[in-house]
Amino acid sequence: MRDINLKSTEYFEAVARLGSVTRAAEELGVSPSAVSQQIRLLESQFGVRLFRREKRRLVLTLDGDRLFQTTTQAFAAIRNARSAIVRQRDLRNLTIRVSPSFGVRWLGPRIAAFASTSPEWNIRIDATPDFTVFETEAVDLDLRYGLGGWTGLTVNPVMNDLVLPFCSPDYLRTLQAISPDPVEQLAHARLIDSVKMLYRWDLWLAANRINLPGLSYQFRFDRSSMSIELARQGGGLALDSLTLCLPELERGELVPFCPAFPVIDFAAYWLVCPPKHFNRRIVSRFSSWLEEAAQEHEVRARALLTGLGCHFREGLGPELIGPGPDTVP
Structure with missing residues (x-):
């Protein structure tokens, strides 16, 4: 590359593309004589003619055409890379990290509504179970699933998780045909284990004073979205988050296993970022929008469950283990 005169090559490409020394000079912001001089230098370096003149027109020679096609x-x-870099530098960006299932099933269907209120911003959703290391990663905020308490960060509650066993209507009828006793139904059910859930089957069974000898799981998934989909298809009984499958319950594609068992209700979704990130107007704007969207969701979810005869048991996640309610069936 040190043997190639890049300036002369640039001038050559402009002349060949525009078909005129004068027009090339105008594009490059130099004089026509400067362009002609650079063309002569390049021809001298290559030892060939790059142009020939025909009736006051410049025409590429065979060697000139070969060079032009490449240059x-x-x-x-x-030029395209430069334009992209400039555009990216000038764009306004909001980067959000979120757990995959929450991102797909809750945030995904709603993010367009937020984007419509902030059309001048580009929004990137990074769906991963890993939390952001804010000191080294260019992420504005996390939407985290957990019990809170991350030190050194602003941790704002977004909404509670509502956890209950659910399945398809057909699968529930299959279980009810075995026995009218929900505990006996559980003993015959294909239990779907969502391994990343804070509240899993072993905690739920202990909290409700249910002992299932030889407890096993025919299905285990590290994504709640997979557990929910299998339950919707009639594959078994899932213990998972209503936050992630409210539309399916509203449409009747999923139903509570037994409303007599309380819905586990605890704070589990949080907006997390360094305090200084709230100095960005877009972060504060997103936080306010998220609060409203989450509140609307919770009102819908609680109303639906109440209408289905469910009741709630509040607590602090896994600390909920203790004596079960007196109304355990």
């Missing part, structure tokens, strides 16, 4: 692609790529 015009290269300079076009450089």
